Amino acid sequence: MTRPRILVVGAGFAGVECVRRLERKLSPDEADVTLVTPFAYQLYLPLLPQVASGVLTPQSIAVSLRRSKKYRTRIIPGGAIGVDLKSKVCVIRTITDEIVNEPYDYIVLAPGSITRTFDIPGLTDHAFGMKTLAEAAYIRDHVISQLDLADASQDPAERASRLQFVVVGGGYAGTETAACLQRLTHAAVKRYPRLDPGLIKWHLIDIAPKLMPELGDKLGSSAQEILRRRGIDISLGTSIAKAGPEEVTFTDGRVVPTRTLIWTAGVVASPLIATLGAETVKGRLAVASEMNLPGDDGVFALGDSAAVPDLAKGDGAMCPPTAQHALRQGRHVADNVIASLRGQAMKPYVHKDLGLVVDLGGTDAVSKPLGIELRGLPAQAVARGYHWSALRTNVAKTRVMTNWLLNAIAGDDFVRTGFQARKAARLKDFEYTDAYLTPEQVRERVEGASRPE
Numbered sequence: 001m002t003r004p005r006i007l008v009v010g011a012g013f014a015g016v017e018c019v020r021r022l023e024r025k026l027s028p029d030e031a032d033v034t035l036v037t038p039f040a041y042q043l044y045l046p047l048l049p050q051v052a053s054g055v056l057t058p059q060s061i062a063v064s065l066r067r068s069k070k071y072r073t074r075i076i077p078g079g080a081i082g083v084d085l086k087s088k089v090c091v092i093r094t095i096t097d098e099i100v101n102e103p104y105d106y107i108v109l110a111p112g113s114i115t116r117t118f119d120i121p122g123l124t125d126h127a128f129g130m131k132t133l134a135e136a137a138y139i140r141d142h143v144i145s146q147l148d149l150a151d152a153s154q155d156p157a158e159r160a161s162r163l164q165f166v167v168v169g170g171g172y173a174g175t176e177t178a179a180c181l182q183r184l185t186h187a188a189v190k191r192y193p194r195l196d197p198g199l200i201k202w203h204l205i206d207i208a209p210k211l212m213p214e215l216g217d218k219l220g221s222s223a224q225e226i227l228r229r230r231g232i233d234i235s236l237g238t239s240i241a242k243a244g245p246e247e248v249t250f251t252d253g254r255v256v257p258t259r260t261l262i263w264t265a266g267v268v269a270s271p272l273i274a275t276l277g278a279e280t281v282k283g284r285l286a287v288a289s290e291m292n293l294p295g296d297d298g299v300f301a302l303g304d305s306a307a308v309p310d311l312a313k314g315d316g317a318m319c320p321p322t323a324q325h326a327l328r329q330g331r332h333v334a335d336n337v338i339a340s341l342r343g344q345a346m347k348p349y350v351h352k353d354l355g356l357v358v359d360l361g362g363t364d365a366v367s368k369p370l371g372i373e374l375r376g377l378p379a380q381a382v383a384r385g386y387h388w389s390a391l392r393t394n395v396a397k398t399r400v401m402t403n404w405l406l407n408a409i410a411g412d413d414f415v416r417t418g419f420q421a422r423k424a425a426r427l428k429d430f431e432y433t434d435a436y437l438t439p440e441q442v443r444e445r446v447e448g449a450s451r452p453e
Helices: 014-026 047-052 132-154 158-160 174-189 217-230 270-278 323-341 377-390 394-410 439-452
Strands: 005-009 032-037 041-043 063-064 074-084 091-096 100-101 105-111 113-115 163-169 201-206 233-236 241-245 245-249 255-257 260-263 265-268 284-285 300-303 355-359 365-369
Touching: 005 014, 014 032, 014 323, 047 105, 047 132, 047 174, 047 241, 063 365, 074 439, 091 439, 100 255, 100 439, 105 260, 105 323, 132 158, 132 174, 132 260, 158 163, 158 255, 163 174, 163 255, 174 217, 174 355, 217 233, 233 300, 260 365, 270 439, 355 377, 355 394, 365 377
Parallel strands: 005 032, 005 105, 032 074, 105 300, 163 201, 163 260, 201 233
Antiparallel strands: 041 063, 074 091, 091 100, 113 265, 241 245, 245 255, 355 365
């Protein structure tokens, strides 16, 4: 008899935790495990703003999936672009654009999320995202190049536009991105004697009435005060109406000359979920508390793309798309897959949120571990301690700690690597959202492959 085939889609927190647990708890002859991911690393997403600001190197938060020789999972380098639940086939586009059909007996869907965008003129053509390692590295180069170009320019209008930066999104990603990059430009401008530091202006805007409302009024106000003290202009109840190559128009009518628009206004589930033709909740796949898809044997979903009931909160709440939940869901769903494989009862997922941490760079931070509100150095110690402990390997922990120590002792560096220097790259160029199939195309593809020649 052939071994059952377990296919895991996505190498984020959820997918990798699931794969590692399956490998530890299943014997080699019990099942074959396959992982679909375009990159052979797990990205520690919460530290991306520190990569963009140069505090951390890209390699330090990209944990290789191939470091250990004992792991036996087969990795398909590509992205899932459709799933046929009836035929139990996943359609995959490899990194060489080859389309392959991968059959499975059990599938774990953890494709994560993509940047949420709106129908705003010029947005996808002129905005940067902060969702991938490539985007973080690109933004760092771009921001430093704006200082270089402003320093070389003789045109006051060009200087002004290159030295203004707009970040949209007052959640954790946007707030930490604005905070970290503002510190970078503040330190870098000292190396540009021809530039007036007063010309550098960072704008953080959000349509919500509060910054990071999950933190509560007091900590949210503290974070806001820290950023304003640094000179970051915060506009709440505001978004952008139009984006152009050299200016951005806010919804309140202001026109800001800028060459840098960073869009971090939330995320939505991967478009892969729409290819299933199954029930969704705000775009996320509706699953039971055991993280299985009701009515479809052998289908599980978790992480940002799944609407997992939050039993700890109750009242119909869904688990938020955080790394904290994804890590634990990954381990739990692996146990449920094994239970299903062995004919045992599956268990519902329950986890009480441990709290929130926000690293604003330097000694500035706000944290709320287990409901305790912290600010300044204690909050920074908690924030970095949490991130450090969550890194999966000792190599990653050593790299991150070394980077932090080096940055604290030697300060920032302002090296521009030239990553895609001659080619503009914006939101639409990094997330490949046009690669997915419709449910009809998936069925046609699978049925066509199964017909005899």
